[in-house]
Amino acid sequence: MPLPSQHTLSRMVVAIDGPSGSGKSSVSRGVAARLGLRYLDTGAQYRAMTYWMLQNKIDIADPAAIAADAGAPAIESGTDPAAPAISVDGHDVAVAIREADVTGAVSAVAAVPEVRARLIALQRQIIGIGGIVVEGRDIASVVAPGAGAKIFLTASEDARAARRNTENGGGAGTVAATREALTRRDSVDNRTNALAAASGAMVVDATELTLEQVIDQVARIVIHAAQGSAPNAASQGVGLTR
Numbered sequence: 685m686p687l688p689s690q691h692t693l694s695r696m697v698v699a700i701d702g703p704s705g706s707g708k709s710s711v712s713r714g715v716a717a718r719l720g721l722r723y724l725d726t727g728a729q730y731r732a733m734t735y736w737m738l739q740n741k742i743d744i745a746d747p748a749a750i751a752a753d754a755g756a757p758a759i760e761s762g763t764d765p766a767a768p769a770i771s772v773d774g775h776d777v778a779v780a781i782r783e784a785d786v787t788g789a790v791s792a793v794a795a796v797p798e799v800r801a802r803l804i805a806l807q808r809q810i811i812g813i814g815g816i817v818v819e820g821r822d823i824a825s826v827v828a829p830g831a832g833a834k835i836f837l838t839a840s841e842d843a844r845a846a847r848r849n850t851e852n853g854g855g856a857g858t859v860a861a862t863r864e865a866l867t868r869r870d871s872v873d874n875r876t877n878a879l880a881a882a883s884g885a886m887v888v889d890a891t892e893l894t895l896e897q898v899i900d901q902v903a904r905i906v907i908h909a910a911q912g913s914a915p916n917a918a919s920q921g922v923g924l925t926r
């Protein structure tokens with residue numbers, strides 16, 4: 685397959701949405717690295733906002749309190765897929781935002797409209813003229829509805845829980861707990877953003893695919909989109925929503 689011109693790709697916005705643990709970060713970074721694009725993890729920004737709220741003892745059960753401070757933290761995201769970076773008020777929080785306290789609170793913070801308005805504006809500023817893979821929950825539907833390629837990445841709950849459990853170094857006994865936590869977060873997140881494919885998104889089911897196979901499939905979709913042609917969905921095991 686001929687590659688599109690570098691100019692076309694350099695303006696491309698690739699939106700990757702999907703439920704928790706479906707592989708958005710791993711796939712987005714892999715695709716961005718392969719195609720020479722930037723990378724933005726919007727979930728990390730919601731986590732960074734949540735980290736700041738917890739550090740500053742804001743009551744996360746009180747949406748008005750969260751809203752009042754939504755403009756306070758200075759959040760900066762790096763866009764190198766080889767070294768994703770995130771800082772709050774100048775401090776590197778890449779590790780801290782993955783801790784259980786932030787994971788347990790982030791859905792409540794992300795549901796506050798003032799938080800979303802602030803972070804969506806920041807995301808659009810970073811996206812700029814394009815050349816970027818952006819992952820989250822509302823990228824194709826809200827943040828960048830004009831994205832040149834839209835992917836809804838999914839996988840079965842069992843596969844997502846098993847993969848996350850392996851990542852956390854857990855034994856087989858904790859898969860059920862991981863699955864429950866993941867399902868609970870999806871169900872709260874689903875009230876803020878429907879966890880469903882946006883109009884025009886290609887659905888990629890990663891349940892039976894290796895990470896490398898998913899990156900191949902998504903990179904192919906992006907290249908086809910940049911060439912202005914439709915990929916052969918049937919031969920790639922992907923579906924297009926209209």
Ligand SMILES: Nc1ncnc2c1ncn2[C@@H]1O[C@H](COP(=O)(O)OP(=O)(O)OP(=O)(O)O)[C@@H](O)[C@H]1O
Nearest residue numbers: 704705706707708709710847848851890893894895
């Ligand atoms: N196709 C795959 N096969 C096997 N493991 C995978 C696959 N895709 C992702 N993984 C692994 O699954 C785990 C979750 O992936 P990742 O963090 O990329 O998901 P995510 O959708 O970004 O999650 P979250 O929304 O919670 O941030 C990681 O350990 C990753 O290496």
Ligand SMILES: Nc1ccn([C@H]2C[C@H](O)[C@@H](COP(=O)(O)O)O2)c(=O)n1
Nearest residue numbers: 726727728730790794820821822873
């Ligand atoms: N565009 C986005 C991205 C993320 N969120 C929320 C939902 C998640 O629970 C949380 C953390 O995201 P993750 O790091 O798990 O991908 O942030 C959102 O509402 N919109």
